[in-house]
Amino acid sequence: MGVANRLDLTLRLVQGTGRISVAELSQRLGVSEMTVRRDLDTLEHQGLVRRIRGGAIPTRSRDEDAGFAAREDWQAATKDRLGAAVAERVEPGSRVLLDAGTTTVHVAEHLAARAPLTVAVLSLQTAMRLADRPGIELLVVGGRSRPGERSLVGPLALRTLESLVFDCFVMSIGGVHAEQGWTEFSLDDAAVKQAGLAQSTRTLAVADATKLGVRAFSQVAPLGAVHAFVTDSAADDADTHPSGxxxxxALRDAGVDVHLA
Structure with missing residues (x-):
């Protein structure tokens, strides 16, 4: 696993639990405790976590949006390639629900080429990318903006989703595990994804290869709940991604159509 990918997952695991030990990070990421300590030192230097005895806790940096902003540029080329691959699988004329996340921002950039589309978005970041794009009818799902991520969550978001029906849900995901299925770091985000799955004819999940084998803290759905999954080709390389x-x-056995971009 590359350093940037590992830092991404480490930050999200720290943020997702509020407090996590070096030993647990080592087990979840499949790296040595010495490597975890170095990564935590790097994140602490950036103001994103605070080291405590035996582990780390999240902290706010000077930038209120540090969670999203810190990850936005990590593996940007890979995420852009995934975004293009996902957009190619969205039919013009569809009603699309677009999830929050750094990868779906790249999906949004490529969706304009698939117009006309009606796109409902679950984050302020993707809304900004799609606003005023020709051929895109943009719907911003209401709800509470989750600090650090600007994903739209909470009862208002859930009620809005329950009143709508979509042809396709483009779902980002924090972790995908052979036994635990699709998992997410935030309970709020997991609840919104579950509503999106229930209201969509077809779900297309997207995540870079670092998310394979990761067990986040809230189960979203079993593997078979998703129709297709787009990830990068490194997922099939056991040397760089042992769980890939x-x-x-497991995804293919569950009937998921897997695409390597």
Whole structure:
């Protein structure tokens, strides 16, 4: 796993729990405790976590949006390639629900080429990318903006989703595990994704290869609840992603159409 990818997951695990030990991070990421300590030092230097005895807790940096902003540029080229691959699988004329996340921002950039589309978005970041794009009818799902991520969550978001029906849900995900299925770091985000799954004819999940084999803290759905999954080709390389091939096999066995971009 590359350093940037590992820092991404480490930050999200710290933020997702509020407090996590070096030993647990080592187990979840499949790296040595010495590597975890170095990564936590890097994140602390950036103002994103605070080291405590035996582990770390999240902290606010000077930038209120540090969570999203810190990850936005990590693996940007890979995420842009995934965004293009996802957009190609969205039919013009569709009613699309677009999830929050750094990867779906890149999906949004490529969706304009698939117009006309009606796109409901679950984050302020994707709304900004799609505003005023020709051929895109933009709907911003109401709700509470989650600090640090600007994803739209809470009872208002859930009620809005329950009143709408979509042809396609483009779902980002924090972790995908052979046994635990699709998992997310935030309970609020997990609830919104569950509503999106229930209200959509078809769900297309997207995540870079670092998310394969990761067990986040809230189960969203079993593997078979998703129709297709787009990830990068590194997912099939056991040397860089030991859990990748096993997870891809579990997805295919569950009937998920897997695409490597």
């Amino acid at each position: 091939p096993q997870t891809l096999k």
